[in-house]
Amino acid sequence: MHRPIEIAKRVLIVDDDQDICQSWAEVLESDGWEVQRCYDGESVAEQVEAFDPTVVVLDLRMPKRDGVDVLDDLRSSRPWTKVVIITGHGGEDDAIKCLNQGAFAYLRKVVSNHDLREKCELARQAVPETLLAFHKWYEALPDPDRVLYETASSQAVTGRQLMEEITKQSPIAREFLERVASVAIELVVKRL
Amino acid sequence: MTDPTVEQTGRDATRRSGPPVSTREKQLTLPGVQPTEPLQPTEPWTVLSTQRLRLDKDEYETLCRCYREVFDSFLPGRGSVPFYTQVSERLKAAGLAIEPRTLARLVSRAQKLGSDRFPDPRTRAVLSSSAKATRLYSPVGSVRMPPEEHNAFAEIYRTLFRTRRKKPKRGEGFFAQAAAKMQERGYDYTQTKLANYAHFRRRIGDVNFPRVRGSQEIERMQIATVERMRALGVVATGLMHEILQPLQVILSTAEHQKSEIEKGVVDQQQTRERLERIIEQARKINGVVGHVRTIARTGEPRIEAVNLASAIEQALTLFGEQLKSRGIEIDRSGLAHDLPAVSADPIALEQVFINLITNARDAIEETGRKSGMIRFSAFDAAASIVCEVADTGTGIAVANLQRIFDPYFTTKQVGKGSGMGLTEVFNLMIQFDGRITAANNPGGGATFQLGFKRHAPAD
Numbered sequence: 001m002h003r004p005i006e007i008a009k010r011v012l013i014v015d016d017d018q019d020i021c022q023s024w025a026e027v028l029e030s031d032g033w034e035v036q037r038c039y040d041g042e043s044v045a046e047q048v049e050a051f052d053p054t055v056v057v058l059d060l061r062m063p064k065r066d067g068v069d070v071l072d073d074l075r076s077s078r079p080w081t082k083v084v085i086i087t088g089h090g091g092e093d094d095a096i097k098c099l100n101q102g103a104f105a106y107l108r109k110v111v112s113n114h115d116l117r118e119k120c121e122l123a124r125q126a127v128p129e130t131l132l133a134f135h136k137w138y139e140a141l142p143d144p145d146r147v148l149y150e151t152a153s154s155q156a157v158t159g160r161q162l163m164e165e166i167t168k169q170s171p172i173a174r175e176f177l178e179r180v181a182s183v184a185i186e187l188v189v190k191r192l
Numbered sequence: 193m194t195d196p197t198v199e200q201t202g203r204d205a206t207r208r209s210g211p212p213v214s215t216r217e218k219q220l221t222l223p224g225v226q227p228t229e230p231l232q233p234t235e236p237w238t239v240l241s242t243q244r245l246r247l248d249k250d251e252y253e254t255l256c257r258c259y260r261e262v263f264d265s266f267l268p269g270r271g272s273v274p275f276y277t278q279v280s281e282r283l284k285a286a287g288l289a290i291e292p293r294t295l296a297r298l299v300s301r302a303q304k305l306g307s308d309r310f311p312d313p314r315t316r317a318v319l320s321s322s323a324k325a326t327r328l329y330s331p332v333g334s335v336r337m338p339p340e341e342h343n344a345f346a347e348i349y350r351t352l353f354r355t356r357r358k359k360p361k362r363g364e365g366f367f368a369q370a371a372a373k374m375q376e377r378g379y380d381y382t383q384t385k386l387a388n389y390a391h392f393r394r395r396i397g398d399v400n401f402p403r404v405r406g407s408q409e410i411e412r413m414q415i416a417t418v419e420r421m422r423a424l425g426v427v428a429t430g431l432m433h434e435i436l437q438p439l440q441v442i443l444s445t446a447e448h449q450k451s452e453i454e455k456g457v458v459d460q461q462q463t464r465e466r467l468e469r470i471i472e473q474a475r476k477i478n479g480v481v482g483h484v485r486t487i488a489r490t491g492e493p494r495i496e497a498v499n500l501a502s503a504i505e506q507a508l509t510l511f512g513e514q515l516k517s518r519g520i521e522i523d524r525s526g527l528a529h530d531l532p533a534v535s536a537d538p539i540a541l542e543q544v545f546i547n548l549i550t551n552a553r554d555a556i557e558e559t560g561r562k563s564g565m566i567r568f569s570a571f572d573a574a575a576s577i578v579c580e581v582a583d584t585g586t587g588i589a590v591a592n593l594q595r596i597f598d599p600y601f602t603t604k605q606v607g608k609g610s611g612m613g614l615t616e617v618f619n620l621m622i623q624f625d626g627r628i629t630a631a632n633n634p635g636g637g638a639t640f641q642l643g644f645k646r647h648a649p650a651d
Contacts, residue, residue: 019437019469019473020441020444023441023445023448024444026444026466027444030448030452061516062516063519088437088440088513089513089517109436109437109439109440110436110439110440110443113451116444
């Protein structure tokens, strides 16, 4: 299958047990992943911003900040990043809650390396390419506050606003995406 | 893993294969016994039948009457004609022949069905008296105790029972102390009278007066065993978390190393590092397991010199994950480093701390906040070594402060607490010749203060 964008193999492992992070990092690195580790829930946001992972492996119970909260934040701020929950605590309820909140997978410790690799790979493949592409485009913008686009109600939209709308999947974002799609189709049809 | 709830419902389902029938309904469908009118719960003559004997209503009434007559004049004690023999004879005079043994069986069945027509002859002494509402009599009549004195005695008994010693000094026996306490309240009883009274109450099934001598050790051991098992339950939960993490590391590392070997990539240095990691994690598991083994140990308590700080650390090893996941921090800054050893049983002492930590953990969780703190401090207070365990939980309601060490007293939800945790702590502290008090912190939460005897090496 032709992929317009190669989705990077970048994973952030969040677990308060350093030995677990270390062993999983080794496993994933041998599979060609670029790995960063994070030992508490509080610094996840910061690290995600800097490292820009496509997949996050997340423990639920952590000091300072609960994994469920971290998951919530990730889903709202970076909907294209996939989250694999691996935890030693929690029961069915936790699993259902996490999956409802948009976690890609929920695994219970002890997890085999095969499962870990497989889930991470599946998660990477499930990254929504369009969203990721827009994110890339946004990152490359020289001035995110320049007005780029006017909506049907002639509301001026800057790059930053547009990105926010897209992550929130608001009506403005939908209108924009529709416009992009129609322009793309026109271009293709004209070339034909 | 089997789910106990599923198993339970499964078993229930097989047992209730037909429509649910209560015992009474089952009895009613016995062949040959047809009730002619709705059954009154207090007059179960219809079901008072054995295979050989069936009673009709009149016979049942005769039985009740004779029973009552004998009951009213019955005096339990040595040398008296057995109760059911007397009833049987009286029935025979009324034209109804029933063997004493059959009679006893019938009556016991009626009692089980909730009939109040057949009071237990052993309680005769209490119930038959004309002054039954206000005064309680002993079988020999040597002790009479009006209700307010009875209540005072019961209260004193309970307090004393909790703090009783194995081998009291002369003149400081249980009932001597009780008599002194009664005297303080202005009630004049000799210790023999009190002992008689307690004995009598016990005989009529009053649980407020448990046996003091003999049963003491057994009872204490039973509480201790139950408590130890409960502690093991607490421990098992913690244990799962403590074991899962190292197990995960071992599995991942070993699997990874294996796959690398299969691929033909072997880096000696890296292999060594990984093996060391595996060994270290396996040791961690071994430590936790060994620890549980010592808690599960049964045997004589042995009082020896124990280091407080290390007992606290040992107890905490089982809580690492549980506390971390609840955002509860441990503050050890108040633990003086050069504390002298205290005199205690090391394992029991650990159990004291396990109970207190569990308690603090639950109290903090109850506040609904996602963080908390348990602070340990210990200092040398000349006369004793004092250790304090303070938490930032909900604290203890003032009304409950008096009762928290009572058996089966709990404010936790049903199924969460047995009400025995702090009782056990209390009992253990007494075993160590120590003391324990509880108080609320000014800023919220509670503090438990433990006083230990300094260990004096035997020369």
